[in-house]
Amino acid sequence: DQQVKQNSPSLSVQEGRISILNCDYTNSMFDYFLWYKKYPAEGPTFLISISSIKDKNEDGRFTVFLNKSAKHLSLHIVPSQPGDSAVYFCAASFLHGSGNTGKLIFGQGTTLQVKP
Amino acid sequence: DADVTQTPRNRITKTGKRIMLECSQTKGHDRMYWYRQDPGLGLRLIYYSFDVKDINKGEISDGYSVSRQAQAKFSLSLESAIPNQTALYFCATSEGAGGPYEQYFGPGTRLTVT
Numbered sequence: 001d002q003q004v005k006q007n008s009p010s011l012s013v014q015e016g017r018i019s020i021l022n023c024d025y026t027n028s029m030f031d032y033f034l035w036y037k038k039y040p041a042e043g044p045t046f047l048i049s050i051s052s053i054k055d056k057n058e059d060g061r062f063t064v065f066l067n068k069s070a071k072h073l074s075l076h077i078v079p080s081q082p083g084d085s086a087v088y089f090c091a092a093s094f095l096h097g098s099g100n101t102g103k104l105i106f107g108q109g110t111t112l113q114v115k116p
Numbered sequence: 117d118a119d120v121t122q123t124p125r126n127r128i129t130k131t132g133k134r135i136m137l138e139c140s141q142t143k144g145h146d147r148m149y150w151y152r153q154d155p156g157l158g159l160r161l162i163y164y165s166f167d168v169k170d171i172n173k174g175e176i177s178d179g180y181s182v183s184r185q186a187q188a189k190f191s192l193s194l195e196s197a198i199p200n201q202t203a204l205y206f207c208a209t210s211e212g213a214g215g216p217y218e219q220y221f222g223p224g225t226r227l228t229v230t
Contacts, residue, residue, distance in 0.1 A: 004158075006158075009156070034215065041224075043208075043222050044206070046219070046220070083141055087159060089159065101162065102147060102166075103164065104159075105153075106159040106160070108158040109158050
């Protein structure tokens, strides 16, 4: 049972435009969410996170939005650059509760291509 | 130098062979993790260790074992490799209890079982 889902395997956008990557989750107990970026032949790198007490977190060109009622989060990249072309994974975790704190459950990933 | 290193980076082995993948970290983190990545399935947790004496199975631990030799070292073993264990394997680390819980990944090991 996939608790974290990224239903779009790929996304293509033009340089300078907005990229929106989506992620849905099923477990309402998740209270911490993260986005990772992965280039070929490298490990995933942490991009941005958000706790469930917020609905938005911004870091430069990257903004993550959380809609708890819809169990949905999204990553916005504005403006998109060719160097943003990578695989993006969303992940969910628990900040509280016994045993599971810190474990990440990942989505399947979305490949973003930003065209010059 | 990289904070999280994995050896080997690439490995081709035959069905039935025993193989060990090694992970070392210089971040001083208590927690370490092993994941595998398969196309269309994302990253799935194999084993994790919250400290040297605390090792736990993840969602897909069958066919794998681990050893936490020290705070900085966490090894993954395939006792008898099979072709469906062909995948990209990642080691990761994170802070201990209280967080933050961002995980830091190594560069990966590409394993092919023929």
